[in-house]
Amino acid sequence: MLDIAAELAVWAEEGRDFAVATVVAVGGSAPRGPGAALAVDSEGTVVGSVSGGCVEGAVYELCLRALQDGETVLERFGYSDEDAFAVGLTCGGIIDILVTPLTAKAPARTVVRAALSAAARGEPAAVARVVRGPAELLGSALLVRPDGIVDGGLGGAGELDRTAAAEARAALDAGRTGTVELSEDGTHCPGGLTLLVEASVPPPRMIVFGAVDFAAALVRAGKFLGYHVTVCDARPVFATRARFPEADDLVVDWPHRYLRRTRTDARTALCVLTHDAKFDIPLLTAALRLPVAFVGAMGSRRTHADRDRRLREAGLGERELSRLRSPIGLDLGARTPEETALSIAAEIVALRRGGTGTPLTGSGSPIHRDSGERESAAA
Template structure:
């Protein structure tokens, strides 16, 4: 739904009644992914798409029907379904579509209006709706902000579900992902558990990898797997090439500190310094440790770190700034290969972002799932 937030926010502000059909699950070669939406207002005006044209007519009719009867329904369209085939879904895939009316009496209308308004203005926002579970919860929504706070509720007696859903949504919002989350019966008070659709409206967070070395190539792949927009920066054009980093979103040939000075960062940005060369590291870290970013880590031996720490102190960095540096970067996994090292770095980034300790769960009393509101360090997102 948030993919058409601009138009829907205008409809909501004008007081229009409308129904929204949202793709909540896909299988095979379905044309569009979860979160794709088609909306129809009470005058018959339509905006958006759920299938690139395949089943739009049938979904349009479902929206009109939802506006008339006020009920939320989930319908499946697939190649093996004769009705779906008749309306044109011949791509071989399967899509599940949830159709929800947002009329004047809809309990989720104000929450959805708030999420649409925030998304339309560019604010990081997640909309969380129940797509499988008790009938009374279908279509109910929470609007979740980047700090984990939320608006709305699934109803009396579901406060624990509200908190769990908000935590799940914040995790996906941090990564800029839209998709479903299955919650077990334990903690939801719903027999058989339920499924949430989380729609995120936020650019993916940035990971900037400084140093075009073999370890960087593995870290790029790990960063992409975690949902980051990954940039590789190196002053040496012979190393910063597309052939060596085919999966990087951006390749930059520039001195690291000069690039960091001119590029955009925010509190979700991760900076990984893999150059372990003082002429690159020190001017770069002097800037990085003064930026409000989520994570700053640097590769190198403990001797390299000690020398780097001394030079940074000489450059005037304070204890609070030096305390933000994670060096040597990565968790102690006994890593040897570039891939193992990338895994150890990625694990530390996740622990910092989610408030994890990095200790084995076996035999520990730490929670398996953190709510993300108690980061491990003050500089974590």
């Protein structure tokens, strides 16, 4: 739901009645993961997606029905259903979708509105909703902010709210979305309740070191993937807004010095395109000791061998060196800056999602992996 917060926050501010359909569980080859949402207002306007087109029509009708009867429903769509072909879910997967009406009278509207407003402003927030359990709790919501303030409640025992708030805080810290199994009294015993906990956090950072032509293309690719992109170069004549109009930030500084003073976290991608030992070695010496998601460096295999030797001389060990993706990018046969940026972006996605980078044709590997598999960055 928070993935379409910008649009829904406007609807809420305007006082529109709307229903939100949210993916709460997936199985097999499903196109979108938990938290993906589609919303329909009372005039039939649609935003978002829950399946990349597979079951949108059927979900749209469920939203209209929820607006009419005010009932929250949990619906499953799967390949084995008799109407699977009719709704278009022929990929072999199963998705569970919670449809919640958010009319003026809906108990959870105030909490959901606050969550949407925070997410739309780019503020960290996490919302926990009951997606499976007693009918009287279904759709109830609780919002947790970074300062620890909790809004709303799940309508059950006090311990349930405390446990849900703790789960929401953990999701917020990790920047993840997923489900949690609880009992109705709030203990971690599966079978009674299922919570969907959605976290909205600022976009992950991509820092591109080296204001070269390849960097301009990588900035565009990074923005497309949802990163907050910074370009850093020690040469002011190259690090200009005219050359990098789409970068969020431009920094003129020595790369290693900037890296030491800027904020990074477990979702940050560091892409070293400087291709110059006087920049690369001090920068990578610092980068490979940080708990970031990705460190990659451009260069030929000969350049990489020389770089590896220099980094060892600088004191880096095998464990630190094993984190370096060099030469950066997947083997796409890339030549142009745009093709090279695509190969780098593809490697970042593969590492983030646990992909192999091999063609799906003839491969026995799953197309869509579980959201719990190797997730080092949020959406």
